[in-house]
Amino acid sequence: MTQFIDNKEFEINLPNRKEFLEDNKNKTFNKVAIFDVNGFGNINHYYGYDFGEKVLKIISLRLENRFLNSKIYYLGADIFASASSEDISKDRFIQTIKSIIWYFGYSPIEVDGFKIYIPLRVGVAINYPELLFTAEFALKQTKIVKHNLVIYDAEQHHICHPDSLSIEQDLYWEGQIIEAVRRDKFEIFAQLISNQFEKKYEILVRMKNSKGEIISPYFFINRAKKINLYSEITKKVIQKSFEFFENKNIEFSINLSISDILEKDVVDFLIQKIYEFDIGHFLTIEITESEGIDNIEEVISFIKIVKNLGVKIAIDDFGTGYSNFSYLVRLQADFIKLDGSIIQDINKTKSAKAVVEAIVFFAKRIGIKTVAEFVSSKEIYETCKELEIDYFQGYWFDEPKNVKKLK
Incomplete structure (x- = not known):
């Protein structure tokens, strides 16, 4: 404007x-x-x-x-x-x-x-x-x-809090993250998303520490945000996943937070790489829905740009937090990923099952595909199938593995 x-x-x-x-x-x-x-x-x-x-x-x-x-x-x-x-x-x-x-x-x-x-x-x-x-x-x-x-x-950063009990741990992890970014010690893992007819993968990030051990994002993602290195990790995931899936004709998804979408450097890098690898038609971007979308006009602008390049959009963790049916249409979502906590309770409580039924009914009416996360047992899978969910993801089918191990 x-x-x-x-x-x-x-x-x-x-x-x-x-x-x-x-x-x-x-x-x-x-x-x-x-x-x-x-x-x-x-x-x-x-x-x-x-x-x-x-x-x-x-x-x-x-x-x-x-x-x-x-x-x-x-x-x-x-x-x-x-x-x-x-x-x-x-x-x-x-x-x-x-x-x-x-x-x-x-x-x-x-x-x-x-x-x-x-x-x-x-x-x-x-x-x-x-x-x-x-x-x-x-x-x-x-x-x-x-x-x-x-x-x-002041509530998160150890500077100005010399008596904080967590200072030693924060310093350790900040050092590990800085070293991992400098030496490119990030690995991409993949988990299968499938139904009877299709297979695709969600890309997940892991970090190697100084001992060569694989570290869960639980330990480094939020800390990376505090020291402003989160966007660097996002760019590494984009680069590595595009390199791996180039010329494989397999659909895959990467996660972007609202913070990523509002970060000009990340958006520029993503668009450049989509052009470079010509991979837009195989890519789905999963937007972490639970963060909320206060800046919806900027997000819609981003979605229009990437959709013109063939990219699909998934709303992650739908069903909790800021879940809002109205903006699904505005965001032109292709997929809804049902929050894993609801899927895990689908056979335990009537309310969980009712929430899933409502979301699936709405999604089908407006032409959005649904994905059940955290499908960890045959019983959960059968119920999800009965409710006509389109895709399934979880340990019942496949656990995340290094992409180098994918057949």
């Missing part, structure tokens, strides 16, 4: 740094994001300072429109801040920030007939006594780690 602005109206009507410092002193908020326009000096030098002022005005309007429940400040030069209170959840706050990074990266600003793309770097601090200092430190870290977003959350 392009934006226009009158030549005479480019003053930024936002609270300034003085008001920001006063609000910070009065502790009116517990979350702060500082936005830096990457390379803004080049815009001023090439197009002129009046042009740059107009660009800053549009940036301020975009931030106000996106952060509906937060206060936006202009701190001077090319620096903006957004702050919110405890009334806004940190997950929603962070997801909005990622949405803004994605939006600025893909939607140019148009001024005086020129289209300008605005890359942002963002430092975030949550629940720290010195919010401004911590957010500014996080912003500086974006240059060091070469990532457009760094988040410091």
Whole structure:
């Protein structure tokens, strides 16, 4: 979406740094994001300072429109801040920030007939006594780690918590993850998804530790998010799975979180690799539905892009969390993956079976295929089959194995 602005109206009507410092002193908020326009000096030098002022005005309007429940400040030069209170959840706050990074990266600003793309770097601090200092430190870290977003959350990150009992464990795993990313110690595993007529695979990631042991994602995925290496792992999964399935004419799926979809680097990398390997028609992207979709317009935009390349869409873990039938149609889902906790209880409680029946009935009416996860016994399989679920996945059929062992 392009934006226009009158030549005479480019003053930024936002609270300034003085008001920001006063609000910070009065502790009116517990979350702060500082936005830096990457390379803004080049815009001023090439197009002129009046042009740059107009660009800053549009940036301020975009931030106000996106952060509906937060206060936006202009701190001077090319620096903006957004702050919110405890009334806004940190997950929603962070997801909005990622949405803004994605939006600025893909939607140019148009001024005086020129289209300008605005890359942002963002430092975030949550629940720290010195919010401004911590957010500014996080912003500086974006240059060091070469990532457009760094988040410091006092409840999760060991920095500023020297007495935390988990510091030793966190340090150990962070070291293992950094080493695994640096030395490419990630392996892709596959688990069969099948029915009587078709076979395809879901790709799962595993990490090798310093001893060569295979480590479950349970131990490293969330920690990788904290140190901003999660997107690097996602890109490795994309690369390795595409390399393996190239020219095999076998359908396979990879998992993308909402965070992945809102990460410009990940989306660019994915699209580049789909073109490079010409593999779109064999690929399904499983979106982790349980995370919720606050930024649905950005997600829909992403889905339209990849669907034009032949990619199918599956909604993972459907039936719990933020399950919502209405957005299945908006997301143009091809598959619903029924949450494993419901499938495991399908023969234990009437409510679990009723939920599955309702989802399958709805899916069939609108032409969406269903997949039962965690099918771990013959009894569960027979019930799922009786309910006319289309595909089955679980230990009753196959356990995840290294793709090198696939026949």
